[in-house]
Amino acid sequence: MNAARVTAVVLKEWREILRDRIYFLLAFFLPIVLMVVFGYGMTQEIDDIPFAVSDYDRTALSREYTHRFIESRYFDFKGHLRSVNQADTLLTGGDVQFVIVIPEGFQERLLGGQQTEVQTLMDGALTMPLRTIDGYVEAINSAATSELQIEYLTRKHAISPQRAQNILQPIKLEIRYLYNQELRDIWSVAPSLIMFNLMLSAPMLMALSVVREKEIGTIFNIYASTISRAEYLLGKLIPNVIVSYINGIILMLMAIYYFGAPFKGSTIFFLSALLVYVICASCMGLLISLWVKTQMAAIIVTIVSIFVIAMQFSGMMAPVSSMTGVNYFLAHSFPPKYFNDIVSATFLKGGGLMASWQELLVLFVFFVGFYIFAYLMFHKRGKT
Amino acid sequence: MRFIAQRIWLEQFAVLVVKEFRQLVRDRAIFLYIIYIFTLDMFIAAGGPSMELRNANLLIHDGDYSVASRELTYRFRSPYFRLTDVMMHPEDGMHLLDRGKATLLLDIPPGFEKDLHADERPATLQVLVDTSKSQIGYLASSYSARIGESFGRDWVSQNSSASGATSLPSIKNQRRIWFNPTLNDSWFYGISEILAMITVACIFLPAVAAVREKERGTLEQLLVSPLTPFQIMFAKVFAMIVVTVIGTAVSLFAIIHPVFSVPVQGSVTLFFVLTALYAFTASGLGLLAATFARNSGQVGMILLLIVIPTIMLSGIWTRLESMPVWLDFLILFSPLRYFVEIAYGILLRGAELNSLWTPILAMLTLGVALFTVALMRFRRQFA
Numbered sequence: 001m002n003a004a005r006v007t008a009v010v011l012k013e014w015r016e017i018l019r020d021r022i023y024f025l026l027a028f029f030l031p032i033v034l035m036v037v038f039g040y041g042m043t044q045e046i047d048d049i050p051f052a053v054s055d056y057d058r059t060a061l062s063r064e065y066t067h068r069f070i071e072s073r074y075f076d077f078k079g080h081l082r083s084v085n086q087a088d089t090l091l092t093g094g095d096v097q098f099v100i101v102i103p104e105g106f107q108e109r110l111l112g113g114q115q116t117e118v119q120t121l122m123d124g125a126l127t128m129p130l131r132t133i134d135g136y137v138e139a140i141n142s143a144a145t146s147e148l149q150i151e152y153l154t155r156k157h158a159i160s161p162q163r164a165q166n167i168l169q170p171i172k173l174e175i176r177y178l179y180n181q182e183l184r185d186i187w188s189v190a191p192s193l194i195m196f197n198l199m200l201s202a203p204m205l206m207a208l209s210v211v212r213e214k215e216i217g218t219i220f221n222i223y224a225s226t227i228s229r230a231e232y233l234l235g236k237l238i239p240n241v242i243v244s245y246i247n248g249i250i251l252m253l254m255a256i257y258y259f260g261a262p263f264k265g266s267t268i269f270f271l272s273a274l275l276v277y278v279i280c281a282s283c284m285g286l287l288i289s290l291w292v293k294t295q296m297a298a299i300i301v302t303i304v305s306i307f308v309i310a311m312q313f314s315g316m317m318a319p320v321s322s323m324t325g326v327n328y329f330l331a332h333s334f335p336p337k338y339f340n341d342i343v344s345a346t347f348l349k350g351g352g353l354m355a356s357w358q359e360l361l362v363l364f365v366f367f368v369g370f371y372i373f374a375y376l377m378f379h380k381r382g383k384t
Numbered sequence: 385m386r387f388i389a390q391r392i393w394l395e396q397f398a399v400l401v402v403k404e405f406r407q408l409v410r411d412r413a414i415f416l417y418i419i420y421i422f423t424l425d426m427f428i429a430a431g432g433p434s435m436e437l438r439n440a441n442l443l444i445h446d447g448d449y450s451v452a453s454r455e456l457t458y459r460f461r462s463p464y465f466r467l468t469d470v471m472m473h474p475e476d477g478m479h480l481l482d483r484g485k486a487t488l489l490l491d492i493p494p495g496f497e498k499d500l501h502a503d504e505r506p507a508t509l510q511v512l513v514d515t516s517k518s519q520i521g522y523l524a525s526s527y528s529a530r531i532g533e534s535f536g537r538d539w540v541s542q543n544s545s546a547s548g549a550t551s552l553p554s555i556k557n558q559r560r561i562w563f564n565p566t567l568n569d570s571w572f573y574g575i576s577e578i579l580a581m582i583t584v585a586c587i588f589l590p591a592v593a594a595v596r597e598k599e600r601g602t603l604e605q606l607l608v609s610p611l612t613p614f615q616i617m618f619a620k621v622f623a624m625i626v627v628t629v630i631g632t633a634v635s636l637f638a639i640i641h642p643v644f645s646v647p648v649q650g651s652v653t654l655f656f657v658l659t660a661l662y663a664f665t666a667s668g669l670g671l672l673a674a675t676f677a678r679n680s681g682q683v684g685m686i687l688l689l690i691v692i693p694t695i696m697l698s699g700i701w702t703r704l705e706s707m708p709v710w711l712d713f714l715i716l717f718s719p720l721r722y723f724v725e726i727a728y729g730i731l732l733r734g735a736e737l738n739s740l741w742t743p744i745l746a747m748l749t750l751g752v753a754l755f756t757v758a759l760m761r762f763r764r765q766f767a
Contacts, residue, residue, distance in 0.1 A: 022677070022678075022682045022685065022686075023681075023682070023685070026685040026686075026688075026689070029689075030685065030688060030689060033689055033693065034688075034692060037692060037693045037696045037697060038692075038696055040696070040697070040702075040706075040707050040708065040711060041695075041696025041697060041701055041702060042696070042701060042702065043702060043706070044519060044702055044706075045706045047705075047706060048705050048706070049703075049705075050705070065555070076705075091562055091563075091733075092729070092733045092734070092735055092739065093729075093735070093739055094725060094728070094729070094733070109553070110553040110555070111553070112553075113551050113552060113553050114551060114553060115551075115553070115554045115555075115556055116553075116554075116555055116556070117555075117556045117557075117558050118555055118556070118557055118558065119558045119559075119560060120557055120558070120559045120560065121560050121562060122559065122560070122561045122562065123562055123563060123733075124561035124562055124563045124564035124565070124567060125563045125564060125572070125728045125732045125733060126572055126703075126728070127435065127564060127567055127568075127569050127571070127572040128435060128572065128701065128702070129519075129702075129703070130561070130567065131435065131436060131437075131519075131523055131567070132519060132522055132523065132526075134559065135522060135523065135526035137557065137559075138526070138530070138557060139526065139529070141555055141557040142530075142533060144555055145553075145554045145555045148553045148554070148555070149552045149553060149554065152552060152553050153552070163503065165506075166503050166504065166505065166506050167503060167540070168536075168540065168552075169506060169533075169536050170499075170500050170506055170507060170536050170539050170540060171456075171500065171506060171507045171508075171509065171532055171535060171536045171539070172506040172507070172508045172509070172532075173509060173510075173511055173528060173529055173532035174508060174509070174510045174511070175510075175511045175513060175525045175528065175529060176510065176511070176512050176513065177513055177515040177521065177525065178481060178512055178513060178514050178515060178516075179514060179515055179516040180515040180516055180518055180521065181515070183515055183518045183521065183522055184518065185518045185519065187516075187518065188515075188516055188517050188518045188519075208681055212681060215681075292413070294413060294680070295679075295680055295681035295684060296413055296414065296592065296680045296681075296684055297413035299681075299684035299685075299688075300413055300414070300417045301413075303688075304417070304420060304425075308428055312428070312432050312433065317432070317433060317435075318432075318433035318434070318435065318438075318520070319440075319487065319517060319520060321439075321441050321484075321485070321486075321487070322433075322438045322439040322440060322441070322466075322487075323433065324439075327433065341484055344484065344516050344517075345482070345483070345484060348516040349482050349484075349516060351482065355482060355483060
């Protein structure tokens with residue numbers, strides 16, 4: 001390993017990055033744009049969900065029940081419907097997310113101590129946040145029921161509301177939300193996006209920088225020179241890792257200051273893990289570049305593989321722990337899952353080296369493995 | 385005479401379209417990619433992990449060891465929960481939650497059953513939920529709360545004397561989910577993926593085809609031939625629209641519909657006519673991108689900057705209501721924003737043409753505008 005030759009490649013590469021204006025712009029601009037776009041495009045904040053009410057009872061109790069939904073900060077009341085047939089138009093047109101239908105005799109039955117049924121008609125076309133919305137609706141409904149029952153018992157048996165409550169609800173579940181008390185979805189998504197965006201941009205920049213030389217033909221200079229395979233690969237890797245590491249720090253700052261995600265863990269540990277991850281991701285790009293011949297193919301292969309690996313099998317969308325079979329295996333075979341664990345441990349859970357050293361070790365093993373593999377795959381003399 | 389001119393125009397156009405098809409098939413990387421996005425990719429996406437709570441890892445610390453505590457813990461079961469471990473101390477559970485090894489910890493204090501029998505105070509127990517993944521965390525806590533309630537109700541009806549005999553007022557929420565009664569996530573994933581991949585194909589293919597000709601200089605050759613810039617550009621777009629519509633048909637009728645049983649409620653013809661219209665609109669965006677790039681590496685990067693925002697800012701994945709105000713203006717330029725309404729309308733909600741005029745007209749306007757600007761820039765660069 002000759003340091004002078006490595007430096008020469010690093011400098012040449014660095015100049016190329018700076019001189020190609022579009023490439024330079026995209027190297028730093030792309031991750032930022034993607035961070036903003038995915039940040040808003042993927043979060044499922046439940047607020048201002050439009051709904052309407054079809055009240056056939058029109059009594060004090062039915063109005064009180066409706067008001068529970070109107071006053072919720074999660075929902076946006078769009079008005080009363082004259083009849084349930086209007087629900088059809090509204091739901092089909094996608095104008096409201098759900099319609100509550102309160103039947104006639106709602107108040108009468110409740111005051112008489114009987115059960116009554118309300119209907120919630122929900123638009124199920126986009127299922128993503130629907131279960132959460134359903135959870136909120138159910139919670140409001142069950143709060144209404146329990147207040148009614150307490151009132152009823154208090155009146156009927158002439159006991160204190162407190163005692164009525166104890167009789168009706170003998171157990172009390174105290175639910176504590178850990179790490180994200182306000183259930184802000186962006187707090188979950190933004191840190192994971194650091195993982196995702198770097199996995200998209202770092203391999204792509206790396207792969208493009210090698211494939212471009214292949215496409216233009218300048219790689220033949222390398223084939224003919226005295227530089228060794230390991231020196232060339234290292235010289236290519238270093239400037240691209242620097243660019244992607246700067247991007248990683250920018251993304252981290254965006255997650256914290258733009259999206260407001262709390263960073264509770266060890267900064268030094270996170271920055272070191274970020275570096276190992278960026279090197280890992282760049283080495284993946286190196287592997288891709290050895291395999292494809294054109295820049296377009298490099299972009300395509302990167303996008304196809306990264307979208308599947310880093311989005312579906314990283315724990316960003318659904319937790320890896322509840323995956324089974326092939327999915328579980330796939331998730332564990334690539335770096336994103338491990339870095340995603342580190343990200344969520346350091347950002348929201350306040351972890352550091354103690355909590356995540358195993359994941360860091362795995363990332364390091366990936367890096368060494370990828371680099372050795374790239375070294376063995378890279379030949380100065382073609383097969384033919 | 386006029387008639388002959390038109391025939392020549394059409395013949396020239398047909399030759400150009402055939403040329404585009406040949407070039408597409410011969411570019412192996414791109415051809416394979418197009419086959420991939422309309423076939424294998426659909427399987428992967430539609431079979432993606434469900435957003436329902438599944439096998440959430442549950443830890444239990446049972447400080448009571450009573451019949452009641454065992455019965456309660458027994459109710460936390462599959463498919464929602466999976467009992468992973470029993471803790472001797474709640475602190476050990478906290479440690480596992482910190483490490484991300486579990487989603488929730490059910491902590492039953494000593495004296496739980498005794499408190500249940502006593503009317504003075506409710507039997508309190510704690511559920512600690514990892515909400516670092518907010519959706520899953522919320523579902524885990526919401527389902528826990530329901531389990532707690534139903535356990536309490538059953539306990540009252542079995543053991544209590546005060547209220548056991550009398551009936552109580554209660555509001556039962558009958559939930560009806562329209563358009564997807566069983567809340568099958570594959571329907572949503574499948575349709576969203578088709579829409580996303582149509583977008584990728586329509587923006588990507590014409591742009592690549594145009595830049596390739598720029599890069600190799602063959603565009604100059606075409607321009608000195610008796611062809612108009614419009615013919616050259618529109619032939620590319622037309623060829624790619626055909627490819628896209630075929631791809632859509634394959635993924636809808638060969639994969640999404642038969643394998644994942646996604647229904648087609650509305651008119652199939654209407655859907656494909658509007659898909660072609662959408663393909664035209666989106667390809668305007670691709671052609672516009674092509675006028676900014678000099679080589680295929682650059683066009684690839686620019687496309688990422690256009691394709692991904694077009695998809696993510698369309699409401700395909702989230703509700704547009706929750707986007708910040710400053711993005712509203714950009715969202716207007718995402719052609720997919722209109723097509724999402726149309727496609728979900730026809731495929732799942734069974735909407736008909738008369739209720740879809742607004743998004744159709746908006747999409748058409750955007751398409752014509754994009755195409756005009758792209759053609760103007762194209763003429764200025766080469767003529």
